[in-house]
Amino acid sequence: MTRRAIVTGGGTGIGKAAARRLAADGCAVAIVGRRRHVLEAAAKEINTELGADRVSIASGDLAEPEQVRALAAQLTAHGDIDILVNNAGGRPSTGAEGLEGAATAFLGNFRMNVITAVLLTEALLPHLTRPGGRIVSVSSIAALRGIGAYAASKAALHGWALGLAYQLAPQGITVNVVAPGYVPDTEFWAGRLTPRSHHDRVAQIPLGRAGTPEEIAAGIAYLTAPDAAWTTGQILQINGGTLFGRG
Numbered sequence: 001m002t003r004r005a006i007v008t009g010g011g012t013g014i015g016k017a018a019a020r021r022l023a024a025d026g027c028a029v030a031i032v033g034r035r036r037h038v039l040e041a042a043a044k045e046i047n048t049e050l051g052a053d054r055v056s057i058a059s060g061d062l063a064e065p066e067q068v069r070a071l072a073a074q075l076t077a078h079g080d081i082d083i084l085v086n087n088a089g090g091r092p093s094t095g096a097e098g099l100e101g102a103a104t105a106f107l108g109n110f111r112m113n114v115i116t117a118v119l120l121t122e123a124l125l126p127h128l129t130r131p132g133g134r135i136v137s138v139s140s141i142a143a144l145r146g147i148g149a150y151a152a153s154k155a156a157l158h159g160w161a162l163g164l165a166y167q168l169a170p171q172g173i174t175v176n177v178v179a180p181g182y183v184p185d186t187e188f189w190a191g192r193l194t195p196r197s198h199h200d201r202v203a204q205i206p207l208g209r210a211g212t213p214e215e216i217a218a219g220i221a222y223l224t225a226p227d228a229a230w231t232t233g234q235i236l237q238i239n240g241g242t243l244f245g246r247g
Protein backbone atom coordinates (compact mmCIF):
# COMPACT_ATOMS: atom_id res chain seq x y z
CA MET A 1 0.00 0.00 0.00
CA THR A 2 1.20 3.53 -0.75
CA ARG A 3 2.65 5.19 2.36
CA ARG A 4 1.35 8.69 3.03
CA ALA A 5 3.99 11.21 4.11
CA ILE A 6 4.07 14.86 5.17
CA VAL A 7 7.24 16.94 4.90
CA THR A 8 7.11 20.40 6.45
CA GLY A 9 9.32 23.01 4.80
CA GLY A 10 9.19 20.70 1.78
CA GLY A 11 9.33 23.50 -0.78
CA THR A 12 13.04 24.22 -0.35
CA GLY A 13 16.42 22.85 0.76
CA ILE A 14 16.52 19.74 2.94
CA GLY A 15 12.72 19.37 3.01
CA LYS A 16 12.48 19.43 -0.78
CA ALA A 17 15.20 16.77 -1.01
CA ALA A 18 13.34 14.66 1.57
CA ALA A 19 10.07 15.04 -0.35
CA ARG A 20 11.82 14.06 -3.60
CA ARG A 21 13.43 11.02 -1.95
CA LEU A 22 10.23 9.78 -0.26
CA ALA A 23 8.24 10.29 -3.47
CA ALA A 24 10.90 8.41 -5.46
CA ASP A 25 10.60 5.62 -2.86
CA GLY A 26 6.88 5.38 -3.72
CA CYS A 27 5.25 7.54 -1.01
CA ALA A 28 2.42 10.01 -1.59
CA VAL A 29 3.97 13.16 -0.12
CA ALA A 30 2.29 16.39 1.00
CA ILE A 31 4.68 19.31 1.38
CA VAL A 32 3.82 22.14 3.77
CA GLY A 33 5.10 25.71 3.97
CA ARG A 34 3.92 29.32 4.11
CA ARG A 35 4.69 30.32 0.48
CA ARG A 36 2.24 28.63 -1.83
CA HIS A 37 4.12 29.48 -5.04
CA VAL A 38 7.30 27.87 -3.67
CA LEU A 39 5.41 24.68 -2.81
CA GLU A 40 3.71 24.61 -6.21
CA ALA A 41 7.05 24.94 -8.02
CA ALA A 42 8.66 22.16 -5.92
CA ALA A 43 5.72 19.78 -6.39
CA LYS A 44 5.67 20.41 -10.14
CA GLU A 45 9.44 19.85 -10.41
CA ILE A 46 9.38 16.53 -8.52
CA ASN A 47 6.21 15.23 -10.18
CA THR A 48 7.64 16.02 -13.61
CA GLU A 49 10.92 14.27 -12.75
CA LEU A 50 9.07 11.17 -11.56
CA GLY A 51 6.42 11.24 -14.27
CA ALA A 52 3.78 10.71 -11.57
CA ASP A 53 1.62 12.93 -9.35
CA ARG A 54 3.12 11.88 -6.01
CA VAL A 55 3.63 15.29 -4.40
CA SER A 56 0.78 17.57 -3.30
CA ILE A 57 0.86 20.83 -1.36
CA ALA A 58 -0.74 22.40 1.71
CA SER A 59 0.14 25.99 2.63
CA GLY A 60 -0.04 27.63 6.03
CA ASP A 61 1.96 28.93 8.98
CA LEU A 62 2.83 26.05 11.29
CA ALA A 63 3.37 28.40 14.22
CA GLU A 64 -0.31 29.47 14.19
CA PRO A 65 -2.67 27.02 15.97
CA GLU A 66 -5.73 27.93 13.88
CA GLN A 67 -3.83 27.41 10.63
CA VAL A 68 -2.39 24.12 11.89
CA ARG A 69 -5.90 22.88 12.72
CA ALA A 70 -7.00 23.65 9.15
CA LEU A 71 -3.85 22.08 7.69
CA ALA A 72 -4.36 18.89 9.73
CA ALA A 73 -7.95 18.61 8.48
CA GLN A 74 -6.76 19.03 4.89
CA LEU A 75 -3.85 16.59 5.29
CA THR A 76 -5.95 13.82 6.83
CA ALA A 77 -9.00 14.19 4.57
CA HIS A 78 -7.97 11.11 2.56
CA GLY A 79 -6.79 8.88 5.41
CA ASP A 80 -4.19 8.37 8.10
CA ILE A 81 -0.57 9.49 7.90
CA ASP A 82 2.34 7.04 7.91
CA ILE A 83 5.25 9.49 7.98
CA LEU A 84 5.59 12.96 9.48
CA VAL A 85 8.82 14.86 8.84
CA ASN A 86 9.04 18.01 10.97
CA ASN A 87 11.68 19.82 8.94
CA ALA A 88 10.38 23.43 8.82
CA GLY A 89 12.60 25.80 10.74
CA GLY A 90 15.47 28.21 10.53
CA ARG A 91 17.12 31.14 12.19
CA PRO A 92 14.93 34.27 12.21
CA SER A 93 16.91 37.49 12.01
CA THR A 94 16.55 39.95 14.87
CA GLY A 95 17.68 43.54 14.97
CA ALA A 96 16.89 44.48 18.56
CA GLU A 97 19.44 44.59 21.40
CA GLY A 98 19.33 44.15 25.19
CA LEU A 99 16.52 42.34 26.95
CA GLU A 100 14.09 43.09 24.14
CA GLY A 101 16.55 41.57 21.67
CA ALA A 102 16.99 38.45 23.80
CA ALA A 103 13.24 38.03 24.13
CA THR A 104 12.75 38.50 20.39
CA ALA A 105 15.52 36.06 19.51
CA PHE A 106 14.41 33.30 21.88
CA LEU A 107 10.68 33.64 21.14
CA GLY A 108 11.36 33.82 17.40
CA ASN A 109 13.61 30.75 17.35
CA PHE A 110 11.33 28.66 19.57
CA ARG A 111 8.36 29.67 17.44
CA MET A 112 10.09 28.76 14.18
CA ASN A 113 11.81 25.54 15.29
CA VAL A 114 9.82 24.10 18.21
CA ILE A 115 6.23 25.36 18.00
CA THR A 116 6.03 24.47 14.29
CA ALA A 117 6.93 20.83 15.03
CA VAL A 118 4.91 20.50 18.24
CA LEU A 119 1.64 21.92 16.86
CA LEU A 120 1.49 19.81 13.71
CA THR A 121 2.55 16.67 15.58
CA GLU A 122 -0.12 17.23 18.24
CA ALA A 123 -2.76 17.88 15.59
CA LEU A 124 -1.84 14.75 13.62
CA LEU A 125 -1.29 12.34 16.53
CA PRO A 126 -4.79 10.83 16.36
CA HIS A 127 -4.29 10.26 12.63
CA LEU A 128 -0.89 8.51 12.65
CA THR A 129 -0.81 4.87 11.56
CA ARG A 130 -0.66 2.49 14.54
CA PRO A 131 1.51 0.43 14.48
CA GLY A 132 4.00 1.63 11.89
CA GLY A 133 3.82 5.44 12.11
CA ARG A 134 7.07 7.39 11.82
CA ILE A 135 7.93 10.84 13.13
CA VAL A 136 11.27 12.44 12.28
CA SER A 137 12.19 15.96 13.34
CA VAL A 138 15.12 17.91 11.91
CA SER A 139 17.25 19.61 14.57
CA SER A 140 20.87 20.70 14.00
CA ILE A 141 24.44 20.12 15.02
CA ALA A 142 23.87 23.43 16.83
CA ALA A 143 21.71 21.55 19.36
CA LEU A 144 24.77 19.56 20.40
CA ARG A 145 27.53 22.13 20.29
CA GLY A 146 26.03 25.50 19.29
CA ILE A 147 25.24 28.63 21.24
CA GLY A 148 22.40 31.12 21.58
CA ALA A 149 18.70 31.04 20.79
CA TYR A 150 18.87 28.87 17.64
CA ALA A 151 20.93 26.19 19.41
CA ALA A 152 18.63 26.28 22.44
CA SER A 153 15.54 25.86 20.28
CA LYS A 154 17.02 22.91 18.40
CA ALA A 155 18.13 21.30 21.68
CA ALA A 156 14.56 21.68 22.95
CA LEU A 157 13.42 19.55 20.00
CA HIS A 158 15.58 16.72 21.33
CA GLY A 159 13.96 16.63 24.77
CA TRP A 160 10.49 16.87 23.27
CA ALA A 161 11.09 14.20 20.62
CA LEU A 162 12.69 11.73 23.00
CA GLY A 163 9.77 12.06 25.43
CA LEU A 164 7.38 11.46 22.54
CA ALA A 165 9.37 8.37 21.51
CA TYR A 166 8.79 6.90 24.97
CA GLN A 167 5.10 7.85 24.95
CA LEU A 168 4.37 6.43 21.48
CA ALA A 169 6.53 3.29 21.55
CA PRO A 170 3.73 1.10 22.99
CA GLN A 171 1.59 2.11 19.99
CA GLY A 172 4.27 1.09 17.46
CA ILE A 173 5.09 4.64 16.36
CA THR A 174 8.79 5.53 16.17
CA VAL A 175 10.09 9.03 16.88
CA ASN A 176 13.59 10.09 15.91
CA VAL A 177 15.65 13.19 15.16
CA VAL A 178 18.09 14.00 12.37
CA ALA A 179 20.73 16.58 13.33
CA PRO A 180 22.42 17.94 10.19
CA GLY A 181 25.74 19.72 9.99
CA TYR A 182 26.64 22.35 7.39
CA VAL A 183 24.41 22.16 4.27
CA PRO A 184 24.91 25.39 2.30
CA ASP A 185 22.66 24.64 -0.70
CA THR A 186 19.52 25.79 1.18
CA GLU A 187 17.62 29.02 1.82
CA PHE A 188 18.87 28.77 5.42
CA TRP A 189 22.25 30.08 4.29
CA ALA A 190 21.04 32.45 1.55
CA GLY A 191 22.75 35.82 1.98
CA ARG A 192 24.63 34.64 5.08
CA LEU A 193 27.80 33.22 3.51
CA THR A 194 30.98 34.71 2.11
CA PRO A 195 33.66 32.63 0.33
CA ARG A 196 35.75 33.02 3.48
CA SER A 197 33.05 31.89 5.95
CA HIS A 198 32.21 28.94 3.66
CA HIS A 199 35.88 27.95 3.56
CA ASP A 200 36.18 28.24 7.36
CA ARG A 201 33.14 26.03 7.89
CA VAL A 202 34.35 23.36 5.46
CA ALA A 203 37.74 23.39 7.17
CA GLN A 204 36.05 22.10 10.35
CA ILE A 205 34.62 19.04 8.54
CA PRO A 206 36.86 15.93 8.65
CA LEU A 207 35.33 14.56 5.43
CA GLY A 208 36.52 17.74 3.73
CA ARG A 209 33.33 19.09 2.17
CA ALA A 210 29.89 20.48 2.96
CA GLY A 211 26.86 18.20 3.07
CA THR A 212 24.06 18.12 0.51
CA PRO A 213 20.30 18.18 1.11
CA GLU A 214 20.16 14.72 -0.47
CA GLU A 215 22.54 13.30 2.16
CA ILE A 216 20.26 14.55 4.95
CA ALA A 217 17.24 13.20 3.06
CA ALA A 218 18.90 9.77 2.98
CA GLY A 219 18.95 9.72 6.79
CA ILE A 220 15.30 10.77 6.90
CA ALA A 221 14.43 8.04 4.38
CA TYR A 222 16.13 5.41 6.55
CA LEU A 223 14.37 6.46 9.77
CA THR A 224 10.97 6.57 8.04
CA ALA A 225 11.34 3.23 6.22
CA PRO A 226 9.21 0.23 7.23
CA ASP A 227 12.32 -1.74 8.21
CA ALA A 228 13.44 0.92 10.71
CA ALA A 229 10.67 -0.28 13.04
CA TRP A 230 13.11 -1.05 15.89
CA THR A 231 14.84 2.35 15.81
CA THR A 232 13.27 4.94 18.09
CA GLY A 233 14.39 7.69 20.45
CA GLN A 234 17.58 8.29 18.45
CA ILE A 235 19.41 11.40 17.29
CA LEU A 236 21.09 10.70 13.95
CA GLN A 237 23.97 13.09 13.36
CA ILE A 238 24.84 13.69 9.70
CA ASN A 239 27.72 16.14 9.61
CA GLY A 240 30.76 14.82 7.73
CA GLY A 241 32.39 13.96 11.05
CA THR A 242 32.28 17.53 12.41
CA LEU A 243 31.00 16.10 15.67
CA PHE A 244 31.41 12.40 16.42
CA GLY A 245 28.67 10.39 18.11
CA ARG A 246 29.45 8.59 21.34
CA GLY A 247 28.76 4.96 22.12
Ligand SMILES: NC(=O)c1ccc[n+]([C@@H]2O[C@H](COP(=O)([O-])OP(=O)(O)OC[C@H]3O[C@@H](n4cnc5c(N)ncnc54)[C@H](OP(=O)(O)O)[C@@H]3O)[C@@H](O)[C@H]2O)c1
Nearest residue numbers: 009012013014033034035062088089090140183186187188
Ligand atom coordinates in the same frame (compact mmCIF):
# COMPACT_ATOMS: atom_id res chain seq x y z
N1 LIG B 1 21.12 24.12 6.04
C1 LIG B 1 21.81 23.77 7.10
O1 LIG B 1 23.07 23.86 7.13
C2 LIG B 1 21.10 23.22 8.30
C3 LIG B 1 21.88 22.65 9.32
C4 LIG B 1 21.25 22.13 10.42
C5 LIG B 1 19.88 22.15 10.52
N2 LIG B 1 19.12 22.72 9.51
C6 LIG B 1 17.66 22.67 9.66
O2 LIG B 1 17.13 22.01 8.54
C7 LIG B 1 15.77 22.40 8.37
C8 LIG B 1 15.53 22.74 6.90
O3 LIG B 1 16.22 23.92 6.61
P1 LIG B 1 16.99 24.19 5.25
O4 LIG B 1 18.43 24.25 5.58
O5 LIG B 1 16.52 23.28 4.18
O6 LIG B 1 16.56 25.70 4.97
P2 LIG B 1 15.34 26.34 4.17
O7 LIG B 1 15.57 26.10 2.72
O8 LIG B 1 15.27 27.74 4.67
O9 LIG B 1 14.04 25.52 4.62
C9 LIG B 1 13.20 25.89 5.69
C10 LIG B 1 11.77 25.63 5.27
O10 LIG B 1 10.89 25.80 6.40
C11 LIG B 1 9.72 26.46 5.97
N3 LIG B 1 9.15 27.16 7.14
C12 LIG B 1 9.79 27.98 7.99
N4 LIG B 1 8.95 28.47 8.93
C13 LIG B 1 7.73 27.93 8.66
C14 LIG B 1 6.44 28.06 9.25
N5 LIG B 1 6.23 28.87 10.31
N6 LIG B 1 5.42 27.36 8.73
C15 LIG B 1 5.60 26.56 7.63
N7 LIG B 1 6.80 26.40 7.04
C16 LIG B 1 7.85 27.08 7.53
C17 LIG B 1 10.19 27.42 4.86
O11 LIG B 1 9.16 27.69 3.93
P3 LIG B 1 8.31 29.07 3.99
O12 LIG B 1 9.28 30.18 4.26
O13 LIG B 1 7.66 29.15 2.65
O14 LIG B 1 7.31 28.87 5.08
C18 LIG B 1 11.29 26.59 4.20
O15 LIG B 1 10.77 25.83 3.11
C19 LIG B 1 15.53 23.57 9.32
O16 LIG B 1 14.84 23.10 10.47
C20 LIG B 1 16.95 24.01 9.69
O17 LIG B 1 17.01 24.64 10.94
C21 LIG B 1 19.71 23.24 8.42
